[in-house]
Amino acid sequence: MDTQFGKETYLYWYENMLLQRRFEEKTGQLYGMQKIRGFCHLYIGQEAVSSGCMTAIREDDNMITAYRDHGLAIAKGISPRECMAELYGKATGCTKGKGGSMHFFSKEKHFFGGHGIVGGQIGLGAGIAFAEQYKGSDAVTLCFFGDGAARQGILHEAFNMAMLWKLPVIFICENNFYAMGTSVERTSNVLDIYKLADAYDMPGDSVDGMKPENVHYAIERAARRARDGEGPTLLEIKTYRYKGHSMSDPAKYRTKEELEEYKEKDPIEYVLRVINENNLATPEEIQAIQDKVKLIVDDSVEFAENSPWPDDSEVYKDIYLQEDYPFITD
Numbered sequence: 001m002d003t004q005f006g007k008e009t010y011l012y013w014y015e016n017m018l019l020q021r022r023f024e025e026k027t028g029q030l031y032g033m034q035k036i037r038g039f040c041h042l043y044i045g046q047e048a049v050s051s052g053c054m055t056a057i058r059e060d061d062n063m064i065t066a067y068r069d070h071g072l073a074i075a076k077g078i079s080p081r082e083c084m085a086e087l088y089g090k091a092t093g094c095t096k097g098k099g100g101s102m103h104f105f106s107k108e109k110h111f112f113g114g115h116g117i118v119g120g121q122i123g124l125g126a127g128i129a130f131a132e133q134y135k136g137s138d139a140v141t142l143c144f145f146g147d148g149a150a151r152q153g154i155l156h157e158a159f160n161m162a163m164l165w166k167l168p169v170i171f172i173c174e175n176n177f178y179a180m181g182t183s184v185e186r187t188s189n190v191l192d193i194y195k196l197a198d199a200y201d202m203p204g205d206s207v208d209g210m211k212p213e214n215v216h217y218a219i220e221r222a223a224r225r226a227r228d229g230e231g232p233t234l235l236e237i238k239t240y241r242y243k244g245h246s247m248s249d250p251a252k253y254r255t256k257e258e259l260e261e262y263k264e265k266d267p268i269e270y271v272l273r274v275i276n277e278n279n280l281a282t283p284e285e286i287q288a289i290q291d292k293v294k295l296i297v298d299d300s301v302e303f304a305e306n307s308p309w310p311d312d313s314e315v316y317k318d319i320y321l322q323e324d325y326p327f328i329t330d
Contacts, residue, residue, distance in 0.1 A: 052215025
């Protein structure tokens with residue numbers, strides 16, 4: 001047990017990660033029942049990254065990520081009801097049923113998406129950080145991307161600009177080792193992705209993403225640098241997804257032995273073990289958390305099932321800020 005973190009933090013991590021896990025397990029089940037359609041990318045196995053970040057940042061700090069966004073959105077505070085309704089395509093979803101799995105969004109929670117274009121959010125993350133700097137705010141932007149996006153040209157353009165202007169952004173590569181189904185070893189000569197920061201004199205570090213303590217410390221250091229006006233940091237947080245790239249991916253490109261090896265490092269089981277070994281909670285308290293999470297997930301499904309579909313009149317809304325934009329017609 002890391003003595004910097006007490007009972008409250010470990011129980012927060014456990015509940016937050018368990019909620020993400022159970023929500024996505026239910027999502028996978030509902031996808032198989034065709035209640036949820038379209039693309040769907042699960043975050044199962046990576047929950048220590050999202051939860052570890054949350055204890056190291058403020059509510060007004062920003063997040064932006066790629067299309068594997070459910071876990072991060074829930075961690076950032078978007079309600080499971082809104083998330084499940086969005087997966088169903090219902091009007092009560094966090095993007096009014098128009099975005100689906102890949103495009104969660106909440107201005108109120110400072111969560112600026114799910115983005116489907118690989119690497120596209122890297123430039124947008126730098127832009128959000130620039131806006132905060134321009135306004136005189138000390139809010140930090142966490143910009144997440146996968147190991148596949150590390151090969152996109154926009155990463156280098158954004159890194160150069162972010163360092164030149166000392167933007168308050170933390171670039172976070174969630175390295176789960178497979179860009180879709182292709183391992184990092186087959187796509188890059190640079191296997192340690194954090195070393196890409198060296199070309200721009202940007203601080204970079206490699207982080208064990210299966211333990212929330214390690215993620216917390218790394219984000220805390222990077223956020224402090226950003227708030228102090230010292231500019232961006234690149235963190236390569238090494239994690240693992242237990243499922244395929246998407247629901248249509250059988251993940252035959254990896255061995256069962258590799259998968260089982262990482263399941264032995266499961267972040268939720270790790271935190272639960274820390275709690276039990278240090279007597280931070282009674283079995284009754286743990287059971288209460290598990291029961292609470294089940295109720296929240298069940299409630300989110302009931303809410304989505306009973307929510308209305310978007311009205312046809314919504315199709316042209318939320319595209320342009322200008323209400324009378326002349327080039328949209330029925």
